[in-house]
Amino acid sequence: MKKVSVSFTLNGDAVTAEVPVTWTLLKTLREHFELTGAKEGCGVGECGACTVIVDGEAVNSCLYPIFEIEGKSVTTIEGLANEDGTLNPIQQAFLENNGVQCGFCTSGMIMSAKGLLDHNPEPTEDEIRSSIAGNFCRCTGYVQIVEAIDMAAKTLK
């Protein structure tokens, strides 16, 4: 299969990967870099479980062709904790406020929340909800996720 070589920044490190040209960013993260935090919940851009941050924006990595990543900067859930290993306030808030149950949607939820809070440190409930509108969760009913993101926003301020 035809391969493509891409160089980009991944969780702060300069990386290069040679992978089949048909691969998505999600597949490359999971298979090549063994970063399995981003999940495939649908593979067709409908569930948000695969959300990562590319150049500051939360995107569905299952739809992101790998060749388009050249030169860009990617942050995944694995790159979110502080350098000393302590949790980022969003991660902490999800634990404290029960924003996580089975956890399958959680990586995507947290990355969408990060995408929001990086741009908008004081979001309204509506804004929080729209930021995770594409992230499905079957366990929580979203209530405590919304509360967790709100809590994280207040901590980050």
Add this chain to the structure above:
Amino acid sequence: MSDHLFVGKSVPRTIEADKVTGRAIYIDDMKRPGMLYGKILYSKYAHAKIKSIDTSKAEKLPGVRAVLTGYDIPDARVGFLKDQTVLKKDVVRQFRDEVAAVAAISPEIAEEACRLIEVEYEQLPGVFDPFEAMKEGAPLVHEVDARGRPTKSNILPLPWKFNAGDIEQGRKDSAFTVKDTVSTTWVNQCCMGTSGCIAEFDQNNNLTLYNQTNVIFGHVGRISEYFAQIGLKGKKIRIVNAIVGGSFGTKLDTDIYEFISIQLALKTRKPVKILFTREEEFKALPPRQPAIFDIEQGCDKEGNLTFRKVEAVLDNGAYTSWGATTPSVMLMPMSSLYRVPNVFFQATCVYTNNIYCQAMRGYGNPQATFAVETSMDTLAEAAGIDPLEFRMINRNHPGDETPMRLKITSCGFEECINAVKEKLNWSEKKGTKKGRGVGMASLIHVAGGARVTRSDGHGIMVKVNEFGQVDVIESGTDQGQGSPTVITQIVAEALGVRPEDISLTFGDTALALWDAGTHASRHTFMAGNAAIMACEKAKRQILDMAVEHMPKIIKGGFKRKKRKDPDFVEPDLDYGLIADPEDLDIRDRMIFAKKNPDHPHFRIPVSQILREGLLGSGESKVVVAEEFYDPPTEMLDREFKGNLSQTYAFGTSGVEVEVDEKTGEVKIVNLVAAHDVGKAMNPTLLLGQIYGAAYTGVGYGLTEEIKVVNGRVMNPGFRDYQMLTAMDVVPVEPVVVEPGDEDGPYGAKGVGEPGLVPTAPAIANAVYDAIGVRIKDLPITPEKVLAALKERGDVC
């Protein structure tokens, strides 16, 4: 109660921190050395003869390691009624029939190989409606039964018939009677993590199945039955669960893909992983069982229920999984939701060429409660009694024994109804119409185990190392409900250590004692009780050591002090205070004398005693305790009567809706979810169960539906299957009623499923209050609302 350090507190889910850092390993993330990927080829038709299968092209594709059809493997039968084989040969009976399977070095190659398999079919007439299927002359879905005997009809040989009291007498005692037909449809569990497993054999043909089941020992049982049929009798089976990405019933049965992965692993001698795509999850995973009910109820002039008569028809689909057993749970609300003296319930399960069904959160209870609570509303109206008052009159009471012989112990039903009345401002809002209305519905559910197998036991093991760290080997499954945190709280409390001292291992049959499964909202109750008992045993072992070593350690300390300071005078202590393990206790890692908890000398860290006990002067000892808790409950007898749970949950949902009569849209303005939970072990986590279940209930009520046309799933993706998103704001107001349950761990009862159960009927009843039309067929879509309004207009 109030002096608990951990129980009843909102301890955060820190023990599950791996889930917020991407470290948690789900089945999706698991790989084994040399692992292959399995894919399944499904049928092209809902009912057809297989004329031929040609796998030669697939076999030649580079990277393919095995191609299997039903002609390559033994004809072993699996499933609840043993009515299917793993790979189908000769006949396919539904679109999801597994016709062939491939193992290859990548999922892409396996998929490509599936496309290269050529199957020639001859279409057969199908039957897609259970009522049609019951008619004489309808095409038979199965020509023969599991034992090879010719069948005469599509009706399953299942005896779901319940009778208590005397319906005719009930009728005579009635001043008012009503009859309704209500129906519910297929819904998908929508676990965000899709189905999957990895099968791996060792050299001796012992199997390890990496899995995500919530019934690990049930899996062992079913697979060993299968092994006996395929020449692997006596081989060992180990189930090891990954972190589970949601379950909601899907992981109760052993599904066909699991047997296929086993066959592919056997054939290739390599680990084989099968992981469903989302499309497969919608098309090839058994959804919630749909049901149609004819329900008739009566009451006397005062509003006391006199009888309830229900006939249900269940579209079983082509094969039988747990869906066909949902009537066993339907029986509970049918016979025991509200006080009703005379009850008849019959359920007929019918084979069709539709998708077959299984469990989903609440089992058959949401379906049945939709029927009962629709009828409660129509009967209240017929009797001219306010629906809330009507329910209050008929509510269950502590101490009741129901017609099914359920023994009601703790019961906060009255408080739940009152909570809805007050929070919804019922009296003011009820009956005002103009597109806004209120409705309510209640529930009863098992909340102290459910004896569906001879043993309803739950095993737990607690071991404490010499540093005071505790390993808890749990026989249940964490499917997201919060058990790692709640069981940690219970163990910390009962043993006297801190949550951070505790590690839990879930879901490994090689380590755990037996468990009936993490189903029926039973885990906190069962594991909690087992944990408390095991901790008491472990604690006793520690305290025995303490009696032996505490005086020595204390005296040794004095000696050392004296060596340093010759003026030190050893205090004259009453060692009798610590001479008996009964006089000692442990709290927050410290052992102390119960009679004098603040004694300056008789307090010693647990870890010090444990080290002394293992490596110190005395006989070396380890601390390990186990408990197998099996509650004093009954299996249902032949008449389907018996007290199958040690306690029951009650709850009431009250909903206020706004209905747009132009568009037919139903908007939930307020949803009060009042639940009798016994005691909240962790209030924040408890709310998560209520919110999550309520949301799924709203989806069930308003939007969710697998559209099945002539056996084919027409909406196999999130885009067309309308699960609620964060934009569907449902203001849920939970009310937690805590009567305390004397048999529950620290008073707790089960709560995992209940929140879903009354939500949809409460919405339907509110819609009726708002616009005066009653939708008796879930989900209540805008189309149905508009059609009902139109029909009413025509009638006027």
